[in-house]
Amino acid sequence: MEQQENFLQLLEQAKSKDLGKIRTNxxxxxxxxxxxxxxxxxxxxxxxxxxxxIKISFQAAPLLIRPVRFYQLPITNNSTNLFY
Known part of the structure; x- marks a missing residue:
C-alpha cells in the first residue's frame, strides 16, 4: 500500500514535467x-x-476460498489448548 501511495505522489509531482524529455534508468x-x-x-x-x-485466481478456485473455522480441542494433561 505504501508503494501505491508513493507512486501517486510521483504522478502528482510529474504533472508539471515533460514526461517525454525526462529519462529514467x-x-x-x-x-x-x-x-x-x-x-x-x-x-x-x-x-x-x-x-x-488475482481475478483469474479467484475465478479458478472459488471453492478454496472459504472461512476458516476453529474447533475446540479436548484439554488433556499432555497438550496445550490454544482455543479455550
Whole structure:
C-alpha cells in the first residue's frame, strides 16, 4: 500500500514535467534509460496485470476460498489448548 501511495505522489509531482524529455534508468541495466512517461505506463500496466491475475485466481478456485473455522480441542494433561 505504501508503494501505491508513493507512486501517486510521483504522478502528482510529474504533472508539471515533460514526461517525454525526462529519462529514467531501469533496474536491470544502468546504461539503458527510458522516458519518464513510459516508466509510468509500464508501472500502471504491471499493476493491472497483477489485478487480472488475482481475478483469474479467484475465478479458478472459488471453492478454496472459504472461512476458516476453529474447533475446540479436548484439554488433556499432555497438550496445550490454544482455543479455550
Amino acid at each position: 531501469i533496474s536491470i541495466n544502468k546504461w539503458i534509460k527510458i522516458r519518464l512517461g513510459d516508466t509510468f505506463r509500464f508501472l500502471v500496466n504491471h499493476n493491472i496485470r497483477h489485478i487480472v491475475q
